[in-house]
Amino acid sequence: MRGNAVSESPRPLEESPDEALYRPIEQTGPGFYWAAAGLLAIFFFGAYQYLRQFSLGLGVTGMNQPVTWGFYIINFVFFIGISHAGTLISAILRLNQAEWRRPITRMAEVITAIVLLIGGLHPIIDLGRPDRALNIFMWGRLQSPLLWDVMSITAYLAASTVYLYVPMIPDIAKLRDRGTRPRWLYEFLSWNWQGTPRQHQVLSRAMNLLMVLVIPVAVSVHTVISYIFAMTLEAGWHSTIFGPYFVAGAIFSGIACLMVVMIVFRKVYHFEAYLKEVHFANLAKLMLVMAVVWFYLTFSEYLTGFFGQEPAELDVIMYKFTGPYAFPFWLMVFLNFIVPVAILSRKRTRTIPWILVVSLGIVVGMWLERLIIVVPSLAVPYVPFPSHPYWPSLAEISIFAAAIAAFCLGFMAFAKFFPLISIWEIEEGRESAIRETSARIASYLPDDPEPSASDEEAVPEGAK
Amino acid sequence: MSKELSESGLRHRRWGMVIDLDRCTGCAACVAACKAENNVPEVSPEEAQMGRVMSWMRIARKEVAEGERASISMYPSLCQHCETAPCTWVCPVHATYKGIDGIVGQTYPRCIGCRYCMAACPYTVKVFNWSEPRWEEALREHTNPDVSLRYKGVVEKCTFCSHRLLKARDDAAVEGRDVREEEYQPACVEVCPAKAMLFGDLEDEDSRVATAARSPRGHQLLEELGTEPAVHYLDERERRV
Amino acid sequence: MIYHKWITALQFLSIMLMWSFAAAILIFIPWLVAVSLRWNDALNWTLAISLVMTPVYLTVAGTLTYVFIGLRRGAPKDGDQ
Numbered sequence: 001m002r003g004n005a006v007s008e009s010p011r012p013l014e015e016s017p018d019e020a021l022y023r024p025i026e027q028t029g030p031g032f033y034w035a036a037a038g039l040l041a042i043f044f045f046g047a048y049q050y051l052r053q054f055s056l057g058l059g060v061t062g063m064n065q066p067v068t069w070g071f072y073i074i075n076f077v078f079f080i081g082i083s084h085a086g087t088l089i090s091a092i093l094r095l096n097q098a099e100w101r102r103p104i105t106r107m108a109e110v111i112t113a114i115v116l117l118i119g120g121l122h123p124i125i126d127l128g129r130p131d132r133a134l135n136i137f138m139w140g141r142l143q144s145p146l147l148w149d150v151m152s153i154t155a156y157l158a159a160s161t162v163y164l165y166v167p168m169i170p171d172i173a174k175l176r177d178r179g180t181r182p183r184w185l186y187e188f189l190s191w192n193w194q195g196t197p198r199q200h201q202v203l204s205r206a207m208n209l210l211m212v213l214v215i216p217v218a219v220s221v222h223t224v225i226s227y228i229f230a231m232t233l234e235a236g237w238h239s240t241i242f243g244p245y246f247v248a249g250a251i252f253s254g255i256a257c258l259m260v261v262m263i264v265f266r267k268v269y270h271f272e273a274y275l276k277e278v279h280f281a282n283l284a285k286l287m288l289v290m291a292v293v294w295f296y297l298t299f300s301e302y303l304t305g306f307f308g309q310e311p312a313e314l315d316v317i318m319y320k321f322t323g324p325y326a327f328p329f330w331l332m333v334f335l336n337f338i339v340p341v342a343i344l345s346r347k348r349t350r351t352i353p354w355i356l357v358v359s360l361g362i363v364v365g366m367w368l369e370r371l372i373i374v375v376p377s378l379a380v381p382y383v384p385f386p387s388h389p390y391w392p393s394l395a396e397i398s399i400f401a402a403a404i405a406a407f408c409l410g411f412m413a414f415a416k417f418f419p420l421i422s423i424w425e426i427e428e429g430r431e432s433a434i435r436e437t438s439a440r441i442a443s444y445l446p447d448d449p450e451p452s453a454s455d456e457e458a459v460p461e462g463a464k
Numbered sequence: 465m466s467k468e469l470s471e472s473g474l475r476h477r478r479w480g481m482v483i484d485l486d487r488c489t490g491c492a493a494c495v496a497a498c499k500a501e502n503n504v505p506e507v508s509p510e511e512a513q514m515g516r517v518m519s520w521m522r523i524a525r526k527e528v529a530e531g532e533r534a535s536i537s538m539y540p541s542l543c544q545h546c547e548t549a550p551c552t553w554v555c556p557v558h559a560t561y562k563g564i565d566g567i568v569g570q571t572y573p574r575c576i577g578c579r580y581c582m583a584a585c586p587y588t589v590k591v592f593n594w595s596e597p598r599w600e601e602a603l604r605e606h607t608n609p610d611v612s613l614r615y616k617g618v619v620e621k622c623t624f625c626s627h628r629l630l631k632a633r634d635d636a637a638v639e640g641r642d643v644r645e646e647e648y649q650p651a652c653v654e655v656c657p658a659k660a661m662l663f664g665d666l667e668d669e670d671s672r673v674a675t676a677a678r679s680p681r682g683h684q685l686l687e688e689l690g691t692e693p694a695v696h697y698l699d700e701r702e703r704r705v
Numbered sequence: 706m707i708y709h710k711w712i713t714a715l716q717f718l719s720i721m722l723m724w725s726f727a728a729a730i731l732i733f734i735p736w737l738v739a740v741s742l743r744w745n746d747a748l749n750w751t752l753a754i755s756l757v758m759t760p761v762y763l764t765v766a767g768t769l770t771y772v773f774i775g776l777r778r779g780a781p782k783d784g785d786q
Contacts, residue, residue, distance in 0.1 A: 057616035058577070059595035064515030068582040068592065128577015128592065128617030135557045135576050140737050142754050143747035146556040146580060147737075151758050158726060158765045166772055184708075188715040191773060192780040202775030206768050213764055232584040233550050233689050381588040382686055383541060384524050388515025558744060 016174075018426060021419045024269045026180055028416060031268075036412060039405040046402020049395040050125060058128050062393040066385055067378045071396035072126035074370045075403060077225055078253070079119030080153065081246070081366065085254025086112025087160045088218045089286075091211040099437055100282050102429045103274040106422045107265065108258050109164040114410035115257075116157045118403050123149070125399060145227045156214075156221045163210045166203065169193050170424040185417070222250040229373065235312035236305070236377035245297045252290035252336070253366035259283060259359035261411065263352060265420060274421050277352065284344050284355050287362070291340040298333075298369075312382050319376045324389060328368045335365030478547075478566040479624055480666035480694035481653065482676040483540055487660035490538040494652035494661065495521045498542075501625060501651035503607045505597030505614070516594050520622040521652060528701055537701070540661075542652070543568060543589045543622035544685065544693030551581035551590065560619070565665075566694060567624050577617040586686055587693075590621045624663075625650035645671055666694060680704045720773045727766035734759060 016022070053060045063070045086108035093101035123146070124130050140147050173193035176186035193199060226246035229237040239245075259280070266275045302321075305313045320329045339361050343349045375390055392400075414420070498504065498521045505518050524541040527534050545568045551560050552568060560581050563569035582590040596616040599607065607613065610627040614620055632648040645664040653661040664673035676682070681698040734755045741751040 057593070057595040059511070059516070059616075061594075062514075063594070065517070065582075065591060066515070066588050068579040123578070126578065128579065128619075129575065132557075132574075132576045135574055137733060137736075139557045139574060139740060141556055141558050141747060142737055142741065142751040144554050144556040144580070146554070146578065148754065150556075151754060154730065155758060155761050155765070158723075158762065162723075162765055162769050166769070169772075169776070184712065184715075187712045188719070191716055191776045193776055194780050196779050196781060198779035199776050202772060202779055206772045206775075209764070209768055213761070213768075217761060228580070232554065233586050233691075234583065378583060382586045382689075383588055384526050385588050386515070558740075558746065561744075561746075 016423075018423050020270060020273065021421050021423050021426075022175075022178070022180070024415050024420065025175065025417060032412065032416070036409060039409045039412075042398075042405040043402045043409065046398045046400075046405070049398045049402075053125075053395050054130065060393060060395040062391045062396060064388045064390065066381045067375055067388065067390040069126070069374055069378060070390055071392045071400055072122050074367070074374050075400055076119055076122035076126070077246075077370045077374070078367050079115050079122065079403065079407075080225055081222060081250035081253045081370070082257045083112045083115045083119065083156070083160070083254065084218055084222060084247070084250035085258040086110065086115075087156075087163055087214050088251060089255065089258065091163070091214045091218075094207070094211050095215075097437075097440070098282075099429065099433055100279055102425045102433075103271070103421045104258070104262065104279060104283070105425070106164075106168070107261055107420055109160065109167075110411060110414050110420070111254070111258060111261060112160045113157075113164050114407055114414075116153065116160065117410075118406055120153050120157065122403070145224065145231050148224045148227065152217070152221045152224045156217050159210065159214050159217050163207075163214050165189075166206050166210065167422065167425070168418060169203065170195065171419050171422060174423055175419075219247055222246045229377075234377045235310075235380070235382065236316035236373075239301060239304075241297060241301050241304075245301065248290065248293050248297055249366060249369060252287070252294050253363060255283060255287045255290060256359040256362035256366070259287065259355055260363060263356045263359075265411075265415070269415070269420065271421060274426065280352055280355050281347075281350050284350050284358075287359070288340055288344040291337055291344075291362070295333075295337040298337075312380075315380045316376050319380050320372055323376075324379075325372060325376050329372055332365045332368040332372060335361040336369065476565075476667060477665045478667045478694060479545070479629070479648075479663070480566075480673055480677065480696070481542075481624075481650075482662040482673050482682070482696045482698060484660045484662075484676075485537065485539055485697055485699040486681070487658045488538065488540065489658050489660075490523050491657065492523050493655050493657055494540055495519060495523065497651040497655035498622070500606075501608055501611070502623070503599070503611050503613055504620075505593070505599055506603070511594070516592075518591050518593070518597070518620075520589075520591065520620070530701070537699070539697060540652070541587065541589060542695065543624075544587055544691065544695045545624060546694070547692035548690065550584045550586065550691065554580045554584045556580065564626070564629070567626050567629070568621075569626065570619065570621055570623065572612060572614050572618045572620070575618040577619065579619060582619060586689055586691065590619050592619050593617060645673075716773070720770060723766050723769050727762045730762045731759065 049060075061070060061072075090101065090105040090108045094105065124133050127133060136147065136150060140150075142148070142151075169189075169191055170193055172186050173190040173195070176183065176190045180186060223243040223246065226242035230239060230242035232238060262275055262280070262283075266272060302317060305317050319325055340358050343354050343358050379387065379390065499519065502520060504520055507516055507518055511517075521540055521542045523538050526537050526539060528537050545566060547566065549560075549562060549568050552562055555561070556578060557574050557576055559571045559575040561569055561571070577592070579592055582588075582592060593614055593616045597614060608627075610631065628650065629643070629648050632643045636643045636647070645668075649663050653663040662673045662676050664671040666674050666677060668674055676698065677696040679698055681700055681703050682696045683699065683702045683704075684693050684696055686693075738748070738751050738755060741748050
């Protein structure tokens, strides 16, 4: 099927060794369009459900008293949590000069940008009066953790969009030079990039600054989201561990989502040469570490609550351990800790099919974690209250499905216009990284002693 | 807020309530009176089953241990109008706030329906309009004109019938004086057949309400949280010795 | 030539987009301070958060502008745009 055709200007005489990375942009197959159609259908159904909710009110959801927050807030935390994949991983790996990051960073950054937009919309979806959403700007109170959220999510959105765009400029310039259509888009977005040394300097300076800035902003985002819960007095929420807990959980779920995305697009676009087993193995090791960290924090949280035996706190904990939420709770522990540790700690099972299974499990498990944080504390109030279990309604489920569809669509749309793997960084890796890395590693080793006048080996002092 | 009060020259007051649980029979006349006075909408049986009853006041059941036996006690649960109200900390748009004379107010036109205050309230006393509220024909004709009718998507709660306070203040201002305690009583207090509820100025040490609040039978809900509610409960079983 | 002018205009528009976003935030924050002053409500929080967020937005917008200007300056001077 004809996708983006090559325009009048001549292609480079020799084909780039990275032709595979241009193919998704320049040759889109029918599968792309079928998938997009299916996802759009899901999206539009969810949008219709939202319009229905807009006109009828939040009664179409399953929320009630005392469970006044449900799917929308759970998914809000879930999606924003995944956003930590991108920018944090990309920034941290770049800062550490980890060479295996090269094919990963672009996809990670795209995940962040898309998921922030989707997650950031969820509090609006949750509002009883979304037509008054502007009240937040007119009458906002910065004492409210929701306002902190508004501030930090918009800051992260700005920072991560810029952090996605700036390293993409050289790739956009490559597309421009190949004459890929639409030409005006790539000419405009490439911002006069010609690859001159001066421009390289500007780019690397900007990237260095951004990758340092983006880390505290990203950490602040999920910390502030955790403060929505931690700054109330509710049992199970008012806990000092929430900040680090949420950030660790976000990084964890983010890496898992990144893995799934990488594996899927590797298969679909045949990136096997670029996303090799070693990349997945390294990320899997990171994910394993995060699984242990997550378990440590979860364990601390519940042990503290359980040991203190404070009645309200204990009610909530037992609701999760043995009460109505026992199944999701133990499933969460199984998917987030037992499965990753069992499978990823052995080299033999640290292979792509196993990693896919484990990552999907973690994505589900981390969603369950958000469910378990939000609902039980509300379902078990301090005061005696008739119990009303929370079940999500069709509206909530279809809006969740629509959000996932929107994520996939956003990713596919990006893949249609921009390279999913950073082409210039791969080229840079081929040309200079090996040399630079060898030099760097050599610099860690002890310096050679002073050579003697001839080229013989230096003789140690005193020995003869 | 105290700044407003001192500017208007009125004495600093804190309206509060004492409910004598040893007199309360659990008849829920207060609940009915509150609904009628404040135009609280009704819900269908299905919605009630789901847990969406719209009631600013409710009779809560509490199990009390007495040695080896347990007994059930009931208490009217309403907004406690806390001195340091967690709901007011978290509202993003200043729709719930600490208002005149310590009453925690609710501004319906500004509420965006985020329900954060509902999640933050440890007493679970706030209710939400999940759909467009409706009243049965007969009730619709007899709504209280002093209380605004709400609409879907906003939070509401007990206001200590502050519309009655505003009316009393207006009347008193005409005569150039302050509101007298007996001129302002919420509907629930007024209607209680067991005379179990007292309402007045907790700051006035000589008032009946302040005296009753100091009783050794007196306690407050969730005192350990430090919210400093304006509602005191008298209960022989909780007598401080 | 017209084509290139349009491209340049779009590029300027894109950097303006970033600055209008930053400007919106930089107007929003003092407005919130004013609201909190009017209602005598949580002024300390408002000021603290404003002091933290303002430099973040300025840095992000500033970095993007640096890239924009730097790339324009660093481009070779011949007609190859």
